[in-house]
Amino acid sequence: MRFSRIAVIYNPSSGRPRERQGAIAEFTRLLEAAGRTVTIWPTEGPNHATELARQRVAEGYDLILAYGGDGTMNEVLQGVVGSEATLGFWPGGTANVLAAEIRFPSRVKEVVRRVLAGKTVDVTVGQANQRYFLLMAGVGLDAAVAGSVDPWLKKRFGKLAFGVAGLKFMWRWELAPFRVRISDEEEVIGRFVVAGNAHSYGGGFQLTPRAELTDPYLDLCIFTSESRGDYVRYALAAILALHREMPGVIYRKVKSCRIESAAREDAPVQLDGELVGTLPVTLQAIPRALRLLV
Numbered sequence: 001m002r003f004s005r006i007a008v009i010y011n012p013s014s015g016r017p018r019e020r021q022g023a024i025a026e027f028t029r030l031l032e033a034a035g036r037t038v039t040i041w042p043t044e045g046p047n048h049a050t051e052l053a054r055q056r057v058a059e060g061y062d063l064i065l066a067y068g069g070d071g072t073m074n075e076v077l078q079g080v081v082g083s084e085a086t087l088g089f090w091p092g093g094t095a096n097v098l099a100a101e102i103r104f105p106s107r108v109k110e111v112v113r114r115v116l117a118g119k120t121v122d123v124t125v126g127q128a129n130q131r132y133f134l135l136m137a138g139v140g141l142d143a144a145v146a147g148s149v150d151p152w153l154k155k156r157f158g159k160l161a162f163g164v165a166g167l168k169f170m171w172r173w174e175l176a177p178f179r180v181r182i183s184d185e186e187e188v189i190g191r192f193v194v195a196g197n198a199h200s201y202g203g204g205f206q207l208t209p210r211a212e213l214t215d216p217y218l219d220l221c222i223f224t225s226e227s228r229g230d231y232v233r234y235a236l237a238a239i240l241a242l243h244r245e246m247p248g249v250i251y252r253k254v255k256s257c258r259i260e261s262a263a264r265e266d267a268p269v270q271l272d273g274e275l276v277g278t279l280p281v282t283l284q285a286i287p288r289a290l291r292l293l294v
Contacts, residue, residue, distance in 0.1 A: 001118035003063040003086070005037045007056040009049050009076050010067035010092070012042040020092060023108050024067070027090075030112045043072075053079025061085060063115065063293065069093015074133060074272040081125050081132050081290050088115065088293035095273060097135050101200040101213065102294045114293060123213040125289040126197045126271075128281050133271035134290070136201060136208065137283055139259055140175060140192040141223075141231070143270035177262040178279055180222055182254055189262055192223040192231070195254075195283045201238075202273065209241035210253070216287035217253040224248045256284035 008024060028038045039061075041052045053064050053076045065088040066076035073089045080087045091099035091106045098104070105111055126133045175191040182188075194201070196208025196219045208219035223234060225248035237243035244251040259281050261267060266278035 001086070001120050003036065003115060003118055005039075005061045006031060006063045006065060006115065007039050007041055007052075007061045008065045008067055008090075009041045009043065009052050009056075009072070011049070011072055014068055014072075014093065020067070023092075026108045027112060030109070031115065034112075034116060036115075043075075047075060047078075049075035050078040052076075055079075057083045057085045063088055065090055065115075065293075067092050070095055070097050070135060070272045071274045073098055074274060077125070077132055077134055077272075077290070081286075084291075086120050086291045086293050095202045097198070097200050097202045097273070101135070101198045102292070104294065119294055120291045121214060121294050122288040123290050123292050124197055124216055124218075124285050124287045126195060126218055127284050127286055128269065128271055128276070131271060131276060132286075132289075133197065134213070135196070135198050135272045137195040137281070138193070138270045139178060139279065139281065140190070140267045142192070142194065143268035143275055144174075175226060176265050176267040178267050179260045179262050180220075181258040181260075182220065182252060183256070185252075188222055188224065188250060190222045190224055190259075191226055193259065194221045195219070195257070196221065197285070199241075205235065205238045206241040207238050207243070209244070210251075213292070215253075216285060217255060218257075218283060218285045220250075220252045220254045220257060220283075222250040222252075224250065254283075254285075256282065258282050 031038050043049045056064055063086045064080050066073045067090040089098050090111050128137050177189050180188045180190045194207045196211040198213055199206055199209045199211050201207045207221050211219035234243050243249055261279045268278050269281050
């Protein structure tokens with residue numbers, strides 16, 4: 001596919017601003033030399049990337065390239081899903097799970113080659129209530145950790161900040177129960193659940209190892225245990241994707257499911273690594289809802 005009009009949307013305050021500016025300048029120069037139109041759009045605050053993406057789609061841009069982390073990608077996704085435009089992801093954030101999933105490079109010249117090659121694939125998009133996700137939705141443990149990450153530590157030390165937040169959560173150990181309803185199956189009381197649209201999760205874990213972006217289903221992994229020790233064992237097993245058959249783990253491929261609180265306090269919800277709110281939430285798979293640059 002040939003991309004003629006390319007919009008790059010990025011967060012100017014994240015990562016290393018000087019390096020990012022230099023990379024963007026080189027990217028623009030190389031693509032303009034190849035006869036393509038490139039415009040750069042810095043974000044000004046939360047959810048601005050969504051607004052920018054919607055505007056560029058309406059203006060007829062055929063490639064919307066999110067430059068940053070999975071959170072930036074998720075914001076841009078909201079403005080591109082369901083349109084004729086292609087979403088691209090130039091990894092420049094902390095985890096970059098999507099880049100690992102599709103093996104997308106970060107070096108400028110390699111990114112330019114991918115853009116010029118124009119290879120795309122139609123993928124499934126997950127929907128959580130009114131918001132979309134491309135990688136995963138999490139309820140409970142991971143969402144609580146994502147919501148407690150220190151922004152200063154994240155900017156300065158990257159993935160280490162998630163480790164610190166995880167250790168703090170393990171010390172407190174507060175897992176609110178919730179009800180998971182899957183079509184005709186019996187209701188399950190869960191303590192942590194991940195609905196994966198991709199097998200990569202981040203940090204080396206494979207919580208939904210059978211998931212694929214082109215699969216019309218979501219892979220649902222429900223953990224029912226309350227034991228801190230069990231979750232340590234689950235984490236170790238998930239590195240090699242060996243957790244699915246362990247006691248206290250339920251694994252299904254689903255079109256949709258409903259998750260509601262079973263306690264006074266509603267469990268938190270994260271999408272693509274970013275905290276977005278609390279229960280209740282309805283999750284569903286929308287096949288072939290997005291064209292993705294690979």
